[in-house]
Structure formats: structure tokens, C-alpha cells
Amino acid sequence: MVAANTAKTLSVTLRVWRQASPAAPGRFVDYPAANVSTNMSFLELIDVINDRLTVQGEEPIAFAHDCREGICGTCSCTINGKAHGPGHGIATCQTYLRSFKDGDIIVVEPFRARAFPLVKDLVVDRAAFDQIIQAGGFVSVRTGAAPDANAIPVPKAAADLAMDAAACIGCGACVAACKNASAMLFVAAKVSQLGLLPQGQPERDQRVLAMVAKMDALGFGSCTNQYECSAACPKAISHDFIARLNRDYLQASVRAAFQPVSASTGGGAG
Amino acid sequence: MAKLDSKVPSGPLADKWRKHKAEIKLVNPANKRKYEVIVVGAGLAGASAAATLAELGYRVKNFVFHDSPRRAHSIAAQGGINAAKNYQNDGDSVYRLFYDTLKGGDYRSREANVHRLAEVSVNIIDQCVAQGVPFAREYGGLLANRSFGGAQVSRTFYARGQTGQQLLLGAYSALSRMVGAGAIELHANSEMLDLVIVDGQAKGVIVRDLITGELSRHAADAVILATGGYGNVFNLSTYARGSNVTAIWRAYKRGACMANPCYTQIHPTCIPVSGDYQSKLTLMSESLRNDGRIWVPKRKEDRLKPPGAIAEADRDYYLERIYPSFGNLCPRDVASRAAKRVCDEGRGVGETGLGVYLDFADAIKRLGEAGVRERYANLFDIYHEITAESAYQVPMRIYPAVHYTMGGLWVDYNLMSNVPGLFVLGEANFSDHGANRLGASALMQGLADGYFVIPYTIGDYLAGQAPGSRPSTDAPEFQAAEDHIRGQTTRLLGIKGREPVSHFHKRLGKIMWEHCGMARTQAGLEEALRLIPALREEFWANVNVPGSAATLNQALEQAGRVGDFLEFGELLCLDALKREESCGGHFRDEYQFPDGECRRDDARYGHVAAWEYQGAGQAPLRNIEPLNYEFVKMSVRNYK
Amino acid sequence: MAVTGVVLIGFIVGHLVGNLQIFQEPDHINGYGAFLHGLGPLLWVARIGVLVAVGVHLWAATSLTLDNQRARGADYGCKHTIQATAASRTMRATGYIVLAFLVYHLAHFTLGAAQSATFKENLPRYTMQGDYRIAGFLVIKAGTAEVPDVYNMVIRGFQHPVVSACYIFAVGLLSFHLLHGIDSLFQTLGCRSARWSAALRKVALIFCVGYFLANLAIPGAVLLGKLQVRPPMCVAVPR
Known part of the structure; x- marks a missing residue:
């Protein structure tokens, strides 16, 4: 009912991790917020607190955000120990204060992982994800070199499953939620998306080996199959893709070990 | 007075692009690596351009203010992307897509540009599919299409409700491939704050590293801006919070003309504002209007009553009343303005009074709740998440919001601005959409510009530049630009006034x-x-x-952007004032037909208005590029 | 982890099946013991194989844990678990306890370092009363004397309630360890999906409960007096 949704307010305290720089010591600081609308989004509450801090001459809380509709993957808080907060299948920016109770102390921390070094307050550097994609998360097709789109039929089931995997927004919640700070779900999503499609087949083995090697080199942890990642994922991407990644990786490793390789990889005569 | 030469090639419409490609100058493959190109932005246009130019052999530097190129707001586009593939065999063709886009733009775009857009649309789909974009498919494994507003054919390709995301990730993967290959130098967290002009040509940028606060100079043989639209001048919009006008505004202040800034598009079905803390408006797909009925109470006094308590006789289904033939499906701008009118009359619903009901009760009666769920479950979920209301039980509340801007920096057929060496792609330029953009066309334009236009046309400019002739970053122009930015930053940090940046942004938006x-x-x-x-x-x-300038300082970033909006907003209003007609997204109350449709004035305003900066405190100059329609007759847009 | 896990699961299942022969005549378990001892070098190959699997399992777990702790870096002030199972979250603890028990278990029944009074080498020898066959093949003939009396060793060992309690506790933890281990190894080896993950969890649960109950049966039966020490049969059986 509309009535239940109007003019309802609550008071909460944000206990926010403040850290001026990677080298500086960090600590929790409490920011009470009284009588705020339950319809306010969680990030809007930080906006409001930041405006207050600014006027008081204090430094506002640095936090990552952009689209505020759950698709860009920029927002990245851990709220009460849960990446992206209490909701299921949503990002921090889609969290509304009505998910909390009056009087709650809400602990807000940055995503924590060695591969995501802290920048400031709640902001971390997730460039490691870009580096993993750069290592192989693509199909090598030059612009203009593509055949007609319908020349490559894709079974609907494969296309749908690839889309499930492709929904990843690269936010890093999987890493933040994993007790091992593993990036397996992120890597699995991309490897599966491209591995499910015919377009991804020529580079399939190379892709999975390169992306996993890069992931390991960047200092992410290993998967111990607890599936906290998929539970925290704002796009609810299934950890089934991790099994698929493992399978692909094993097969690719075996093939890489035994497949004969041409001695000449160069082009034609000059 | 800027020289506005559109450089549209002569000849029959359908041959122009082919002919142009055959005639423009090329850079030989061995020389390409001697040229450096700066690309600012990594949305659909920027990422596709950077990737393609790097594939061709140019050395590319890509700057994005986000922490990753994958975050650009192209990612939020839901609906789809148009292409004249005619896979449905329903009579589509390049000409039809051209015509629909031109007509949708209310005859305020260049014929040649729009035709080229329609031509390359088919290549875009091929390219994206080859990259592994998981478009929706039919059971036979071939691509599926849906229909979209403003067209009578099914030509829209889509990937669930996340087409923009999937296309962007495709372009991002191409970009990442070239970054991995060492062909693109990627600078994330890097905001372009000034354009550097040397001898009248764009030859570099000044960039602030948003993490360290450091300013750096970058020289290049050409600069490409693909920095998106300026809808956040309204503060509340469907844009991402970070979307801004800064890059194109600063280029404007260095001499690039700003064309048609008053062409802004309003989307009729967004979730209304709930309070003054609000930071963002969320779009609900327009498809909801297929089954929902829009109404407000007839009497002001009823507006806060629960909707169920308002009798059928006391409801005003105003779209059905005013536009009996099209009803709830009348065009976006008409529906938006009608909503504004009833709210202005004090009949708007919700706490703020800025909202109208979109009621599914009849649809539920007709299709059953399961039927409605099947069609719209995803949207109803989003609505519930944001408002905590179930649209199965109470009508949705919607209100129009800004969600696209058709204006932007003026560019010629080669997508080069009036400043030689400065190219502008995607939403940041003014081309292709005229006064109004059709659904599923934004993605098409961004990718067309980046994948299939700029790779050819930039060669025409670079071939005229001696390899290795780009200036050193020690040149006085770089020094001056850097000093200018440093001065501005110092000034902003030194004011220490009483209000946060958001306060001014909100007031400007209002x-x-x-x-x-x-x-x-x-x-x-x-x-x-x-x-x-x-x-x-x-x-x-x-x-x-x-805070300080020597660290991550989001308030400082925001201050610079809002400072620019405060200047740009004035130009937008000036452009709107001077365009004494209504067309597409620009609606002047004084110029309308009795039925509320736009009354264009082709004789006086059948042109592009390209504003030229004349210095601080000076009135900008309004240059004109006449729109010569050779192939299509400008007619009154009519969807009835 | 998964590969050594499979080896170790194979081992413990085999071990359990062997041990359950205690519910048959002493000929069975004693014949089985004699058979294993008679394998000579082969027994050592198997023993070393299992020890290597244990070693690798341990090494993998340790290095994984260290890597994973490093990967987290600074830890959260507030922790929350959404769906990780209790078994998965206690793998390290259950693993260590089971390891400690394993050392004791070997000391007890294999090396005789613990409770040496009841160790098979210190008990009177047993003489086979009948043929012992495995899958129909005769492996130990009736009348074979000087067979270690495993039967009595086990029963006398478990008659000590503390020993039995430790054993039951350890096997309980091992079963719990397996609950995550079995589910997890299918995921790691890439043959798990939503389609049958629920079934897999059930199968793993049934397996673990079954494994626990079967193991519980031996000390349980001893403590309840269902299995009693029998006088050693030293007399040759007439042919």
C-alpha cells in the first residue's frame, strides 16, 4: 500500500572506515543520521552525510559510485560485512534505507582484497580486473573482419546461458565476499560467456590458461567452493560457471601439454 | 566567425559514403605507428574508436575518468540497437532506417550523416556478434529482433534488458585486447581538463590523475572526444552521477562550436522524485505503456488519496481523453508534456505532486496477474526495489526525466569539429539524431562513429600532418593550459564558502x-x-x-564539473531562447499545433545553430549551418 | 586438493570395508590383516601412496590457506557469511584434528606405540580356522598359524571408553570434513552444476552419515558388549 510507504523515517548510525591514503592508518568513525527517509538510497545517505561534513569543514567520505542503477559496477561498499549490503542480487546503489531498522549501527567498509589496494576511505583500485580481461577476455576479431551476423548460428540455450554469464558488472563483490579474495567467479563468467559461443572457440584454451595465470599472478586467492561469491553477486551469477571454468582449465592444460604445435607460426611469404 | 563546412560529399545519397571512402586520403601502414591519437572516453564510441585505431596501427592513448573503461554510461542503455539487416523480411532497408531516423529527428539532422549511420548499422551487428556479444536468439539459433518506437519494422537487436552493457563490454573487450597487446596506453581515473591548441589545431590535452591529483600533459597528432552527453545539467536525470559536460565544454572554450545544445530528450516513464536528497532518476522501459493506463485524479483534492479510493468516474485518463487515437501510446515528448501539464494543474500524485499513475489493473483483469508478470516482471521488480510498492496491487507512479542529449560539439561529415584535429564521437557530438533521437539509435550511433567512421576519416586529417610533427609537451601552449587548470583548482579550493557543491547543482537543476x-x-x-x-x-x-588537490578529492572533481554546467546551462537556455520554433526535444509553448504537436519553422530554423565562444563575459556567437534537404522532403512529423 | 581428496576417500572407504569384517568371525579380519602383511613391498607401495596423498593434501591445504590469507590482506571489521556451509568454514580445524587423530590411530593400531599392551604384536598369535577368500580367491589358507590377532586388538583397544570416544569424535569430524570435501571436489574437477547440485549435496550427506554410522558401529558394538574378546585360537585346525 502507498500509505505504508509514505513519510516514514528512521535514524541510523553509519560506522564508516576512514583512511586518508593507503599508507595512513585507518579507523572506523561513527556518523549518526537522524530522521532520514526510508525511501532514501544508501548512497544518498552518504551524500547527505558528506554535505554535512563539508559544511562542518571536514573531509567528506570518499566512496565509489556512478550509475546508481546497478549496472556500471562502480559502487563497492561492504555493509555489515556483506558486499553490496543486505539485499540479494542488487548492488550497493540499489540498497534503500528501508532495508535497515531504526537505531541500527551500519558498518561500512571498503572491499578488502590484496589485489584491490585501498585508495581512500571506501574506494579501492580494481584495475586488476581490467588486467585479467586484457590477458585474454576477448575474441580477437579486427573491426570490419566479421562475417554476417547470422552466418554464425548459436543455439538459443547456449546464447541464453552465455548471457547469464555476461551479465557480470565487474564490481568485485565476488572477491570481496570470498574469504579467500578469489576472483574465480569473475574469471569464470567471462571464460564461460565466450566459451559457450562458437565465436570464442578458436582461442578457448589459450584464453582460460592466460586469464587464470593472470588472476593468480595478481594475488587473488583460490576458490574453496563456498559459493559466497554467487550469493553476493549483484547479478546473481551462478557458481556453476566456476565448475565450467575448472573443467575448461583442466582440459586446456591437458591439451596444452600434449597437443603438437606447429614450428612455424609466422605469416605468408613477404 | 567559425567556418562551418559540413564536407558532405556530392553525389547520390546512397553513394556518398562509398565515394568519400574511396576519395579521402590514407595513411600508409608503416606510417600509422608514427601518429599518436588521444581518445578521451571509453563508452561505446570511445572504446570502439580506440580499439579500431590501435588495430590499424596508430598509437593510441585512452583517458577515462572512471576507474575502468567498462564503467561508461553506455552500459545503462536497456532497449536495443537498430540495424537495417532485414532479417525479419518485413521490408526493412538502409533507406527505411535512414528515413525513420531522419523523421524521428524532426528533420534537424544532416541527410548524409544519417544515411551513413543506416549503412554501417549492419556492420555493427556483424562486428558485435563476432566479438561474442550474446544477443537474443530464436530457437533456430539466428538473431531475434523486436520492434521499437518510431518504426514499423522489427529491426532492434537486443540482449535482454542489458543491450548497452553487452555492446559496451564487447567494445571494452576489443579495447582490452589492444591494451594487452601494448597498442593502447590506458589511463583510467584520468579526467581531461583542457584541450591544448597549437597553431590552431588540437594537439593535446591536460589531464588530472584523480587518484594522485597530478596534472599531466599529453601531446598527440589528433584528439578524439567521446565523452557522452550533458543531461546532468538538469541535476536529476537518468544519467550516471559522473556524466558531465566538462570535456566538450572546455573544448568549446578553446574554439570548438557547440551545436544545438537545446535538443534534450525527456523520457516519459521514469520513477518520480521522492525527496530533495534524490540523486538519480531511474528509467522504466517505455514498453510499459503498451498495457498500462495513465491517469490522474480529476480533482486536486483527491491527489493524496489512495488510488484505490478514487472512483473510476473521478479519474482522468488524460492521454486517452486528449489523444483518442493513440492514447497511452502517443509519442514520448507528447506524453511527457501532458504529464507536466496535469501536474502543473496541481493534480499530480505522490508526495511531491510530480507524478502520474500508470495503472495495470485493467491489464491484470485482461491478462491475469501471471500474464502481466510474464511481460513485465523485471520492471515491476525494479519498481518495487526502489519504491517498495507492488505495481500488481497499486498503480505505478511515473514522471518524465531527462535521459539523452542530441546536441553537442559541431562536427563535419568526417566527425571533425571546426578545430582541425579535434574529432568528436557519440553523444558528445551533435550529428545524426537531429532534434530528437529514436529508441535504440544511441547505441547504433556510438558504435558507428567509433568502429566504422573515425577509422577512415581520421586518416584524411592525419595524412596532412607530417609524421612526428606533433608538438612537444614543453610547448608554451601546454604550459599555459596547465597553469590555467592549476589556477582554477586553486581557486575552487580557496573559496571555502558555506555550501557544498551539490547545493548549487540542485539549484541549477531546478x-x-x-x-x-x-x-x-x-x-x-x-x-x-x-x-x-x-x-x-x-x-x-x-x-x-x-580537501586538497594532491589526492582523491571527489568534491573537487564535482566542483569543476558543476562549475562547467553553470556556464553551459546558460548557453543551453540561450540556444533554446533563440530557436523560435518547436522541434523534437525542443518544445516552445509558443510554437505548437492545436493538438500539442511541435510546430517547426523550417524557413527560419531549418539549420544547425553552432555556438562559438567569444571569451569570458562575452555573448557567444550563433553560427549557422543550413540543412539542405536534397533527397527527403521536410514534412510535419505525424504519428497519428 | 580434489585429486588427493579422491585418493583419500578411496582409501578410507576401503579401510572401512576391511574393518567392518570385525563383525564376522575373527578369521575374516585376521585373514585380511595377514593378507595385507603378506603383500610385503606392495603394502609399502600402498602405504606410501596414502601417506603421499595425505602429505600432498596437507601441503596443498596449507599453501592454499597461506595464499588465501595473503590474498585478503587487511581483514574486515565486520564479518558476515551468506551461504557458506558450516562444514566448508571449518575445513581447516576438522582437517587438523583428523590429522592429529590419524597420528594417534597409526600409533595405536599400526605401530603399537600407544596402548602397546593391546597391540597385535604383543598379543598371542592367531591360527586361521577356515580359508580366507577375497572375491572368491583363496588368499589365506585355513590352519595358517602365527597370524596377528587384529580382532582382539581392535576389541581390546575400543574397550577403553576414552579411546573409543576419541575415535568416534574424530570420525565424526572426518565425516563432516567430507561433507564439504565431496561436494567441493566435484566443483573443482568441473563436474557439478545447478541441475544436480542439490542431488549431489544429498548424496554427499548420505555418504557422510553412512560413513560415520558404519565407523561408529565398531566402537559402539565393543562398548555395548556386542563384540567380545575371544580366546586366541592357537590350535591347528584339522584338515
């Missing part, structure tokens, strides 16, 4: 929305032109930007 939003009047615009400079003055006297 002025813009009220006086230059869905319906504009001469008096309103004149009022806005009085209010904005005053607000700007107050901003520079009373804003409080805490």
Missing part, C-alpha cells in the same frame, strides 16, 4: 528543469538566463570544496 525542461517559453528562458549567471556568481563566492 532552474533548468523548470524553465528549460519539457516545455519552454520565452519568458521562462529569459528568467533562467537571469538566474543562472547569478547562481554562478554565488557558486564562485560561496562554494565549499574541502
